[in-house]
Amino acid sequence: MINRLVHWLTGYVEFSFSGGFASDFLDECYRLHLNIYDIRYEEVLVARCPIAAYKHLHKIAHHHGGKIKIHKKYGLPFCFSKILVRPGLAVGCVLFVALFCFLSGFVWNIEYVGNKTIEDSRIEAFLDKQDFRIGTHWNVKEKQKIEDLMLASFDEIAWVHINRVGTTARVEIQEATPKPDIESKTYTNLTASKDGVIVFAMVRDGWQQAFVGDSVTKGTVLVSGVNTPEKKKENFFAHASGDFIARVNEKFALTVSREQCRKEYTAEKEYRAISFFGMYIPLYIGKIPKENTEIERHNIYLTINKKPIPIGMVKTYVKAYNIYTVTLSDKELLKFTDSLIEQKLSANYGKNNVVSKDIKVALNSNSAVARGRVEVLENIGEEVRLISKNRIKVKKPPISG
Incomplete structure (x- = not known):
């Protein structure tokens, strides 16, 4: 052989x-x-x-x-010798080898390995901002910069390396191991941060002082971090913690201008271009407008064996709009104000945490003013440091409810 x-x-x-x-x-x-x-x-x-x-x-x-x-x-x-006799074939072979070597220097595919909790879409969006995508030319120095930026931008990543496997960029990630929660040794009281009526109480550590149904004021101790037994001379200390949900009354205020800006869409157009190994070849004349437009871009790549190659079509959808000012009528202003009140309540307290509300809306020539009170459910527990652990000797008995 x-x-x-x-x-x-x-x-x-x-x-x-x-x-x-x-x-x-x-x-x-x-x-x-x-x-x-x-x-x-x-x-x-x-x-x-x-x-x-x-x-x-x-x-x-x-x-x-x-x-x-x-x-x-x-x-x-x-x-x-057969090739050399035919110059066209010889030139074609040389060009083929040269083209093959040239194209092998581009990224044809990107794989993500090792990311269990980080979505591929997050990594893809990050790499796209760094201009590292299908069709990008391999650059070792830029690759190292991207690796350093990924480590700085993702707290969940402990180690990352972009390996070159043929024409595939394999992004290998080692996620950071979450640090175990270590029980704090700082000694605290859990106090009320606001006035309210307790509707739910759960103690994780310390000695409970307030219970469901109790009315408390700001600063009231909900869970004590100090226990003084009657029969013993020494005190016992703990890091008081827990959850205390209370019905809390909050003030509410909102001013809405009668003049509002509106967006009116005037035109919609599609721009197409060819993406060839990182080169952008427009199939249109002029530039894509950027002022007063909403732009949405889609990349459609050719595939071989269900794997994309850096050749395809780039479709850019552009929606042009004008900004104009409108003066709302009393009815329109009231309706708009009601919607903004609901949005603000949901953003501040959560959609399901508003128990009741008493809000009045007053109209004037320039605006609508909403004022009132709302009753909401809030976790009012606030840890307040009691004393440094270095200044006391601890002998902690079983925690009592």
Whole structure:
């Protein structure tokens, strides 16, 4: 097998000897150490030999009254000779090799490995902002900068490396191991941050002082971090913590201008371009407008075996709009104010945490003013540091409810 491979790489010919003394011809070939093999008789002598040996055969055959004729040529040198005879084919082969080497320097596909809690879309959006996407040319220095930026931008990532696997960029990620929650050794009281009526109480540590149904004021101790037993002289300390949900009354105020800005869409247009290995070839004339427009971009890549390649179409949808001012009527202003009140309540307290509300809206020539009170559910527990652990000796008994 190895000999056959060597013969093919160096090239060999199959020839015939006729019209002379074949035995004398072969004797002289062996005496001159010419490699003649696969010898057989088919009315004439047929054999094979390397290219270098064939150059001497015509002279030897002439000495012994015969002549040499080539039947077939084999091997890599003859393949190249055929190409060189046809300049167009030779140029095409060179261009193909050059194009292949050029295209292999681009990113054809991006894979994400090791990200269990981080969505692919987040990583893809980050890389896109750094201009690292399908069709990007490989750049080792830029790749290292992107790796450093990813470590700085994602707290969940402990280690990241962008490996080059052929034309695929493999983003390998090692997520950080969450640090275990360590119980705080700071000694605190849990106090009320606002006035309210407790509707739910849960104590995680410390000694409970307020219970469901109790009315408390700001600063009231809900869970104590100090316990003083009657029969013992020393105090016991804890990091008081827990959740205390209370019904709390809050003031509410909102002013809404009668003049409001509105957006009116005037036109919608699609711009197409060809993306070819990072090159953007527009199929339109002029520039895409950016002022007073909403722009949405979609990349559609060709696929091979369900894997995208950096050749495709870029569709950019542009919606143009005008901004104008409108003066609301009393009815329109009231309706708009009601909607803003609901939005503000939901944003500040949560959609399901508003128990009741008493809000009045007053209209004037320029605006609507909403004022009143709302009753909401809030977690009013606030930890207040009691004393440094370095200044006391701790002997903590079982926590009592």
